[in-house]
Amino acid sequence: xxxxxxxxxxxxxxxxxxxxxxxxxxxxxxxxxxxxxxxxxxxxxxxxxxxxxxxxxxxxxxxxxxxxxxxxxxxxxxxxxxxxxxxxxxxxxxxxxxxxxxxxxxxxxxxxxxxxxxxxxxxxxxxxxxxxxxxxxxxxxxxxxxxxxxxxxxxxxxxxxxxxxxxxxxxxxxxxxxxxxxxxxxxxxxxxxxxxxxxxxxxxxxxxxxxxxxxxxxxxxxxxxxxxxxxxxxxxxxxxxxxxxxxxxxxxxxxxxxxxxxxxxxxxxxxxxxxxxxxxxxxxxxxx
Numbered sequence: 001x002x003x004x005x006x007x008x009x010x011x012x013x014x015x016x017x018x019x020x021x022x023x024x025x026x027x028x029x030x031x032x033x034x035x036x037x038x039x040x041x042x043x044x045x046x047x048x049x050x051x052x053x054x055x056x057x058x059x060x061x062x063x064x065x066x067x068x069x070x071x072x073x074x075x076x077x078x079x080x081x082x083x084x085x086x087x088x089x090x091x092x093x094x095x096x097x098x099x100x101x102x103x104x105x106x107x108x109x110x111x112x113x114x115x116x117x118x119x120x121x122x123x124x125x126x127x128x129x130x131x132x133x134x135x136x137x138x139x140x141x142x143x144x145x146x147x148x149x150x151x152x153x154x155x156x157x158x159x160x161x162x163x164x165x166x167x168x169x170x171x172x173x174x175x176x177x178x179x180x181x182x183x184x185x186x187x188x189x190x191x192x193x194x195x196x197x198x199x200x201x202x203x204x205x206x207x208x209x210x211x212x213x214x215x216x217x218x219x220x221x222x223x224x225x226x227x228x229x230x231x232x233x234x235x236x237x238x239x240x241x242x243x244x245x246x247x248x249x250x251x252x253x254x255x256x257x258x259x260x261x262x263x264x265x266x267x268x269x270x271x272x273x274x275x276x277x278x279x280x281x282x283x284x285x286x287x288x
Contacts, residue, residue: 049118049132053159061111077163131160189222196241203237211243257285
């Protein structure tokens with residue numbers, strides 16, 4: 001997880017937004033509850049919220065990845081409002097269903113959460129606000145045909161009674177890439193380590209998620225294969241066992257198929273189009 005100084009700006013944007021939409025009051029006497037932060041010119045206005053609100057938002061993101069429209073609608077309040085950008089709003093569940101349903105019909109969606117904090121605004125130390133804000137950052141990928149559109153975003157999400165009522169989205173970057181189909185194969189017949197149940201591939205194309213792209217050995221010959229969509233250009237990746245980054249293959253600096261990035265030694269490929277990569281052995285650049 002990468003959390004940087006931009007997160008402070010994200011939180012400040014929420015503080016400003018909520019403070020502009022709350023009734024002004026004098027700074028409260030916080031004898032009964034220790035509050036923190038500020039909203040506008042009022043100090044000590046925030047407390048941590050319940051994890052359950054963050055869980056609702058994480059489930060929303062998983063439903064996006066699963067393209068589960070019914071799941072998303074089950075988490076949406078009847079009067080939900082989503083502000084995607086200037087002059088781009090979604091108002092109510094009916095419009096949400098229409099917009100998201102059309103999106104799912106034309107694209108494969110991947111929601112990648114990166115960080116999030118549930119917080120509650122307090123009118124006073126005895127009077128919490130209505131609902132919990134989940135301030136969060138994520139990446140979003142939308143694949144249509146061979147075109148991958150990627151967003152880096154943060155959003156301020158209001159969760160009340162287990163429903164998403166409001167979401168203001170801030171887009172920090174947007175990139176559009178042409179993707180290629182990459183076929184990979186790893187021979188496990190010479191592997192002499194601890195027993196394993198599964199093999200997967202992970203790398204820069206899937207945010208280094210060891211469980212996201214499993215490989216298969218359908219004919220039982222010990223060679224595991226997999227297909228992934230990747231952006232054109234340089235690709236760093238590795239194979240792992242049992243969906244566990246602690247069981248990633250061990251490569252040595254200077255091996256011809258590797259690239260050293262800081263403390264990490266990864267496999268590297270230059271992808272210019274659809275590619276069927278050579279079979280390699282686990283922990284090796286080739287296979288005897």
